[in-house]
Amino acid sequence: xxxxxxxxxxxxxxxxxxxxxxxxxxxxxxxxxxxxxxxxxxxxxxxxxxxxxxxxxxxxxxxxxxxxxxxxxxxxxxxxxxxxxxxxxxxxxxxxxxxxxxxxxxxxxxxxxxxxxxxxxxxxxxxxxxxxxxxxxxxxxxxxxxxxxxxxxxxxxxxxxxxxxxxxxxxxxxxxxxxxxxxxxxxxxxxxxxxxxxxxxxxxxxxxxxxxxxxxxxxxxxxxxxxxxxxxxxxxxxxxxxxxxxxxxxxxxxxxxxxxxxxxxxxxxxxxxxxxxxxxxxxxxxxxxxxxxxxxxxxxxxxxxxxxxxxxxxxxxxxxxxxxxxxxxxxxxxxxxxxxxxxxxxxxx
Numbered sequence: 001x002x003x004x005x006x007x008x009x010x011x012x013x014x015x016x017x018x019x020x021x022x023x024x025x026x027x028x029x030x031x032x033x034x035x036x037x038x039x040x041x042x043x044x045x046x047x048x049x050x051x052x053x054x055x056x057x058x059x060x061x062x063x064x065x066x067x068x069x070x071x072x073x074x075x076x077x078x079x080x081x082x083x084x085x086x087x088x089x090x091x092x093x094x095x096x097x098x099x100x101x102x103x104x105x106x107x108x109x110x111x112x113x114x115x116x117x118x119x120x121x122x123x124x125x126x127x128x129x130x131x132x133x134x135x136x137x138x139x140x141x142x143x144x145x146x147x148x149x150x151x152x153x154x155x156x157x158x159x160x161x162x163x164x165x166x167x168x169x170x171x172x173x174x175x176x177x178x179x180x181x182x183x184x185x186x187x188x189x190x191x192x193x194x195x196x197x198x199x200x201x202x203x204x205x206x207x208x209x210x211x212x213x214x215x216x217x218x219x220x221x222x223x224x225x226x227x228x229x230x231x232x233x234x235x236x237x238x239x240x241x242x243x244x245x246x247x248x249x250x251x252x253x254x255x256x257x258x259x260x261x262x263x264x265x266x267x268x269x270x271x272x273x274x275x276x277x278x279x280x281x282x283x284x285x286x287x288x289x290x291x292x293x294x295x296x297x298x299x300x301x302x303x304x305x306x307x308x309x310x311x312x313x314x315x316x317x318x319x320x321x322x323x324x325x326x327x328x329x330x331x332x333x334x335x336x337x338x339x340x341x342x343x344x345x346x347x348x349x
Contacts (some may be wrong), residue, residue, distance in 0.1 A: 031224035037288035042307035049328035095168035095347035099233035102175030146195035149203030170207035179214020218252035223287035224331035280313030
């Protein structure tokens with residue numbers, strides 16, 4: 001079975017990465033129905049689709065294919081993990097934003113969301129888009145967070161080379177990448193998630209942007225129809241694989257403590273940085289309640305958190321299903337302006 005590999009926000013005029021081949025059925029499902037989204041203490045937006053962001057107003061310098069870590073896989077082979085860095089072509093020392101792409105935990109295409117990344121870079125940031133290990137590398141969420149931290153550490157260690165301020169680092173992710181960004185933020189200072197890359201360098205981050213990411217993965221389908229809930233309750237889906245390991249046959253109901261440990265909310269601490277979360281009310285891939293529950297948990301722990309709910313917006317990355325309109329609310333000046341303002345407040349201050 002072929003799984004399209006572009007699960008990031010679709011960008012007009014950008015070629016999609018090649019599909020990924022899998023043996024057997026596709027291990028994810030798009031819901032037929034979505035329950036009304038909880039708003040609570042979140043902010044409801046009606047962004048529409050215009051005006052859209054534009055780029056190309058500032059000269060940028062790119063460093064592509066930079067290997068930040070090498071991993072040994074379960075089959076004995078090695079995998080080079082790389083990143084693409086883009087920044088304004090100036091001599092200014094800039095805050096760093098690490099972009100973590102989505103991909104249903106099956107792939108991590110660092111070349112996705114090009115226009116979004118360039119927009120943030122043109123707003124005065126160095127932006128690195130990273131690869132990380134997925135289910136197809138027999139990895140779980142702990143390895144994913146280790147890879148995000150390894151990229152942060154590598155760039156901090158090479159801050160002078162890339163003109164980065166090592167004290168000002170944020171992480172920004174979409175979908176599966178939003179989940180990993182959230183878990184990276186809530187596990188600041190947590191040895192279990194620190195990894196062993198450049199251990200003398202901090203892997204902590206100072207701000208988190210989570211766009212339509214998962215949280216309590218045992219409930220990722222909580223807002224969906226019964227058939228979709230039953231699918232994700234079983235063992236043969238990429239959500240279960242990324243928590244328990246592919247081929248283990250484990251389910252969330254049978255292993256609640258393992259599921260709890262995979263939830264970013266479990267690890268909130270005084271070291272957790274400010275959060276900015278987004279979700280669409282018509283998201284058919286990740287239940288909108290996922291970011292709602294995380295936002296409420298952050299607020300209850302007195303961690304600064306702001307959540308925006310986009311009325312009528314879908315998951316933002318349904319271009320792989322031919323829905324090229326789904327990304328438009330997410331690429332408006334209003335939504336991207338909120339992201340740039342948040343990053344500026346917490347990484348430039």
